[in-house]
Amino acid sequence: MIAMPVKTNTIEGVLAPLFGHAKYFSLSDAQGNVTIHKNDADGGVKVVPFLSHLGVKTVFLNHVGEKPFHLLLKHNIEVYFAGKERITFQEALEKFHNGLLEKVTVVNYMSLLGEDDHHHHEHDHGGGCGCGN
Secondary structure (H helix, E strand, O other): OEEEEEOOOOOOOEEOOOOOOOOEEEEEOOOOOEEEEEOOOOOHHHHHHHHHHOOOOEEEEOOOOHHHHHHHHHOOOEEEEOOOOOOEHHHHHHHHHOOOOEEOOOOOHHHHOOOOHHHOOOOOOOOOOOOOO
């Protein structure tokens, strides 16, 4: 099951920027059937068990906090970056199936899903950039 937070309860739902406070989630099963689920959970860490209970294995996002991100991984839910532009669930699904969405890992989380660009700070956490220096 694939999920994406959306702004409206329509099949043409557009990606909602706030994972934990999205009003709805669009879900697609293996056959491509799309359903819309109202999000009654409040906050990202409460949304993760809700999605897990629905059988979600993949989510498309453009922002998520660190705690919910790590909780998604703990629940074996893969996270893919849907981009910063306006995108519908159907468009995101098409990009995903064509291998055009980037998988988010603990390594690239900050550059893809972390705080907005004006909040970015360069920090050396000892891990380096892995660029072979």
